[in-house]
Amino acid sequence: MEEINLKEVYSYFKSKILWILIAIVVIIVIGNVYTIITREPMYRSNTTIVLVGESKEGYSQSDSQLNQNLIGTYSEIIKSRKVLSQVIENLKLKMSVEELSNNITTTSVEDTEIIQITVANANAKDAKKITDEVAKVFSEEIQDIYNLENVAIIDKAELSKNPYNINYVKDNVIYFIVAFVLSFGIVFIMYYFDTSIKSSEVVEEKLGLTVIGVVPKEDKE
Numbered sequence: 001m002e003e004i005n006l007k008e009v010y011s012y013f014k015s016k017i018l019w020i021l022i023a024i025v026v027i028i029v030i031g032n033v034y035t036i037i038t039r040e041p042m043y044r045s046n047t048t049i050v051l052v053g054e055s056k057e058g059y060s061q062s063d064s065q066l067n068q069n070l071i072g073t074y075s076e077i078i079k080s081r082k083v084l085s086q087v088i089e090n091l092k093l094k095m096s097v098e099e100l101s102n103n104i105t106t107t108s109v110e111d112t113e114i115i116q117i118t119v120a121n122a123n124a125k126d127a128k129k130i131t132d133e134v135a136k137v138f139s140e141e142i143q144d145i146y147n148l149e150n151v152a153i154i155d156k157a158e159l160s161k162n163p164y165n166i167n168y169v170k171d172n173v174i175y176f177i178v179a180f181v182l183s184f185g186i187v188f189i190m191y192y193f194d195t196s197i198k199s200s201e202v203v204e205e206k207l208g209l210t211v212i213g214v215v216p217k218e219d220k221e
Contacts, residue, residue, distance in 0.1 A: 012191045013184075020183045027179035028172060035171055041163035043124035045131040048154040049139070051113035068113065070150075075106040075115060077145070078138050086137045091129060104134065114154070124160045131157035 013020075051070060077083060084097045084104075093100065105118040117134055121127035139151040 016187050023183040024179040028175045031175035042120050042165045043127045043160040044120050044164045045127040045157040046118040047131050047135045047157045048116050052152050071108045078106050087133045128157045128159050
């Protein structure tokens with residue numbers, strides 16, 4: 001196997017540094033263009049609701065037990081057709097119940113009577129409006145279904161400023177690493193298969209010939 005001269009490799013890479021930098025920049029630009037074209041920015045908004053007691057005398061143990069049993073059921077009712085169709089009608093949304101349901105996530109906080117409702121949408125303002133409306137319609141529907149008034153909204157939704165599915169800093173770091181490895185790999189392959197004589201030392205070392213003179217390269221107009 002042919003030995004690799006590290007000094008020679010360094011010199012070869014140094015001569016290709018401009019090519020490497022251009023390749024890195026081009027790959028990063030292509031990566032960002034691909035992200036912009038193929039990935040639609042999505043925004044999230046969330047609100048939290050809590051199950052409370054109906055009695056004005058205070059929150060009893062029986063209220064707590066009832067609410068614990070209802071958390072799973074309430075989480076499903078939030079995404080039910082009855083609730084979401086009313087939300088669509090109220091906000092005049094141009095989407096189906098299934099599409100809206102796919103963009104809603106409900107999470108119950110362990111060992112509490114708190115449920116978090118999260119809505120994703122391509123428009124940050126719509127995400128906020130839908131989140132608040134879902135919580136409002138849900139609490140109204142619970143009164144009709146169970147004849148209970150045990151739902152209270154803790155935090156209203158806030159307007160999201162940044163998309164949750166795009167992180168340009170993280171993406172550019174990945175693109176840079178990929179570009180760096182790829183460009184250096186290509187340059188190394190070019191070096192490995194380059195059989196041209198690069199210096200007088202190579203002639204003496206590999207061909208066993210004595211160099212008696214070197215003709216310098218001169219650029220002329």
